[in-house]
Amino acid sequence: MTDRSASAEYSNDTSPLAASGLLAKLGATIPLVSAPMAGGPSTPALVLAAAEAGGLGMLAGGYKSPKQLAEQITEVSTGISTIGANLFGVNLFAPNPVPIDKDAFVEYTEALRELAATYDLSLNEVEALEDDDEWAEKVDMLVSDPVPVVSFTFGLPPAEAVRRLQKAGSLVFQTVTKPDEAQQAADLGVDGLVVQSYKAGGHSGTLTPGTPIEQIPLAQLLDRVRSRTTLPMWAAGGISTPNAVREALAHGAEAAVLGSVLLRSDESGASKPYKAALADPRRTETVLTTAFSGRPARALRNDFVDQFHGAAPSGYPAIHHLTSPIRKAAAAANDSENINIWAGTGYRDATEEPTVVIMRRLAAVR
Ligand SMILES: Cc1cc2nc3c(=O)[nH]c(=O)nc-3n(C[C@H](O)[C@H](O)[C@H](O)COP(=O)(O)O)c2cc1C
Structure with missing residues (x-):
């Protein structure tokens, strides 16, 4: 049907x-x-x-x-x-x-380093956290x-x-x-x-x-x-x-x-940039991706998804913890390009x- x-x-x-x-x-x-x-x-x-x-x-x-x-x-x-x-x-x-492969973790950390630096975050000595x-x-x-x-x-x-x-x-x-x-x-x-x-x-x-x-x-x-x-x-x-x-x-x-x-x-309690992104007519597509957390999740497409969706490994919760400071900094800066805009396909009706x-x-x- x-x-x-x-x-x-x-x-x-x-x-x-x-x-x-x-x-x-x-x-x-x-x-x-x-x-x-x-x-x-x-x-x-x-x-x-x-x-x-x-x-x-x-x-x-x-x-x-x-x-x-x-x-x-x-x-x-x-x-x-x-x-x-x-x-x-x-x-x-x-x-x-989903335990992270050590090499994959290092590789993804490298991929994120430049973006992290734009928020004054250093990813030096970050270790995979499996809590x-x-x-x-x-x-x-x-x-x-x-x-x-x-x-x-x-x-x-x-x-x-x-x-x-x-x-x-x-x-x-x-x-x-x-x-x-x-x-x-x-x-x-x-x-x-x-x-x-x-x-x-x-x-x-x-x-x-x-x-x-x-x-x-x-x-x-x-x-x-x-x-x-x-x-x-x-x-x-x-x-x-x-x-x-x-x-x-x-x-x-x-x-x-x-x-x-x-x-x-x-x-x-969704953040201001999150709520705004859901109503933004320029955001038109949701994607199932492991880019934010290492576990498949549906999010509205943004710069982060475009940049990291292809490179993201499987690995939860290690990838969640790795990207968390970046997402928090982006939310604090009212920047919806680098947060996880979790959204189901019906988000337009919100x-x-x-x-x-x-x-x-x-x-x-x-
Ligand atoms: C922002 C957000 C956070 C979520 N967190 C959880 C969670 O902590 N536990 C859970 O079982 N499901 C979680 N989900 C999934 C929802 O419980 C629910 O299955 C889903 O939102 C239903 O699909 P819809 O978003 O299309 O309505 C979350 C969904 C969203 C949008």
């Missing part, structure tokens, strides 16, 4: 969408989830706004220290008690490292201070971590990008799947980051995953219109996950509005 016929098929229905399944049990009224977006966009305010809209908001635990994450959880828990429903969750990066994002500490924290939903991306967690979180009262979701991955997650005993298509903004949740991302349309991916497991599916990737939400639900999804379409919202307004529109709630 092409995108065009899909939109024709769903465009006549304007009845409001209602939550069902696990999401309804948690207290949601609409079948929408605000995506975890690490690196700043998913603020506690965005998560609270998603819950206020009647959906569920996901905090991004990636790149934060356990202490920073705990502070954000406290802020959301406090705010959410006034909404009266437990409509939030926390996402973590489950370790699935695990304080994974075990964050899981321990979520076990002792549970949240309604915990989701994982990048890798499959050990079964023991899933059991501990479930015993503590959390529903556990796993991001998958292929039917085989869905099977692996089902075998692990998770409660639900985030089924993410190649159109998604930011990092792909692929379990095999060293191999090319398969370009399976979301509707077809949902059908194929459904033929392998009956687990609840939350659909993600390129969903930015009411029709796309309806199409995902028609293909068995319990909810649609919204990422890029919320990046310019009032509550999004608007400068309150999250509640965007989410209600996508669920056709007036």
Whole structure:
């Protein structure tokens, strides 16, 4: 089915969408989830706004220290008690490292040296950093201070971590990008799947980051995953219109996950140059690239992509840490050419509005 016929098929229905399944049990009224977006966009305010809209908001635990994450959880828990429903969750990066080849690291460092110097950054004596994002500490924290939903991306967690979180009262979701991955997650005993298509903004949740991302349309991916497991599916990737939400639900999804379409919202913590780039008519193309982090991620094309996409090796998190100071310096200088403008294919539909307004529109709630 092409995108065009899909939109024709769903465009006549304007009845409001209602939550069902696990999401309804948690207290949601609409079948929408605000995506975890690490690196700043998913603020506690965005998560609270998603819950206020009647959906569920996901905090991004990636790149934060356990202490920073705990502070954000406290802020959301406090705010959410006034909404009266437990409509939030926390996402973590489950370790699935792609160790960097030493020579490739040195070569890429050399390639970046001149650009780094333009921001007064020296890449001398930089070493490959292979950390695990304080994974075990964050899981321990979520076990002792549970949240309604915990989701994982990048890798499959050990079964023991899933059991501990479930015993503590959390529903556990796993991001998958292929039917085989869905099977692996089902075998692990998770409660639900985030089924993410190649159109998604930011990092792909692929379990095999060293191999090319398969370009399976979301509707077809949902059908194929459904033929392998009956687990609840939350659909993600390129969903930015009411029709796309309806199409995902028609293909068995319990909810649609919204990422890029919320990046310019009032509550999004995306940086100023990031928000501006998303609305810049000169930026017309998204690319799946390892240039920023060594792991495939979809970003708007800019100078950095043009210069380094071809040269970038696989290697996560070493390449993420290597390019991070450059990206931070570029953001501080309001320079969108050298930041990672993570964006899914629906980025053009991202608007400068309150999250509640965007989410209600996508669920056709007036
Ligand atoms: C800026 C940004 C950061 C993201 N960070 C995470 C993350 O920390 N964890 C995660 O599971 N997915 C992350 N994603 C992917 C989203 O959760 C979601 O799958 C994706 O945004 C859906 O596709 P869309 O952007 O086309 O709506 C990120 C996406 C973006 C745009």
